[in-house]
Amino acid sequence: MKISLQAVTKTFETFRAVHDVSLDIESGRLVALLGPSGSGKTTILRMVAGLEFPDRGRIFFGREDATDIAIRDRGVGFVFQHYALFPHMSVSQNIAFGMEARGGRSKAQIRERARELLSVVRLDGLGDRYPNQISGGQRQRVALARALAVDPSVLLLDEPFGALDAAVRRDLRRWLRELHEEMPITTLFVTHDQEEALDLADEVVILDQGGIVQRGTPEEVTRRPASRFVMGFLGDANSFSATVEGGQARVGEFRWPAPGLADGPADLFARPRDLDWAKAGPGIPARVLRVLDRPDSRRVVAQAQGGETVELDAPFDLAIARGEEGVLAVSRAQVFAR
């Protein structure tokens, strides 16, 4: 089912939580809404669900204007971070609950469907356990099975793995991605975790202050961040004070292309992996402040000529010590006007 938001705005009292958002989510895609806390992700999801209604704009499910359709008639399945399972019901009963409420299936059919869904979420055999007898990750898989039980045309997931530890989250997102390939239901996934969005989604929609600031595939948004906000939000970014002159950004003697940018003050951004440490040669002069050893690299903290403290990832076996002077060789960078 394709979902379209057309110029949707939502204000709470005087606070504009979502402003003029237009977004098409093609059928069968897994799209992540990514943004800092308060950027409007949950409000957008709740409007798609029918839990909130926009002040302005329309929401379409396929060709149908769903803006004023009630939640139970939208055919959406949800999983929320804190959408707790019913503690007094077994895993199977939790999954069966929505099917029973909807009617139309016999008891035996419901039992059979619950068993199938347990298998889909790879929890075969755990149907008789109670929620407090399974792990947090397993509980969220049960919550997903419960959402799938009503055969939704749209799945809405709001930080579903937010309360779990990092290793479990990583496993669950790989698992969810595989499940989506098997069952490509149109899915909107809200997260403030960049890595989660980039790992999981076909497309990432980045929000800030209630508006979309960029959308694209994970490759597009990471390679061509549209603004300094996106550059900084998607991962560690070093910034150097620069001056643009004649289509080139200048940091001291170092120059980097800045086609199309007007002359004036700017910042050059480079990620830690886009800087290499060299004894000499073209680059930005710097001095090593600290070397932090990581399992698969060395993180060098250095002070650049202009005074900025920057970080770069050096190879594991690079011989480098505090106080050493050299240059930061830049392999990739983005320049944004100030």
Ligand SMILES: Nc1ncnc2c1ncn2[C@@H]1O[C@H](COP(=O)(O)OP(=O)(O)OP(=O)(O)O)[C@@H](O)[C@H]1O
């Ligand atoms: N019912 C409400 N009444 C008043 N303000 C609200 C309400 N719901 C949300 N807001 C405000 O709207 C803004 C957007 O909230 P929303 O929950 O959509 O953000 P979010 O990006 O999902 O944030 P988080 O990651 O913290 O959940 C926030 O500033 C929030 O305080």
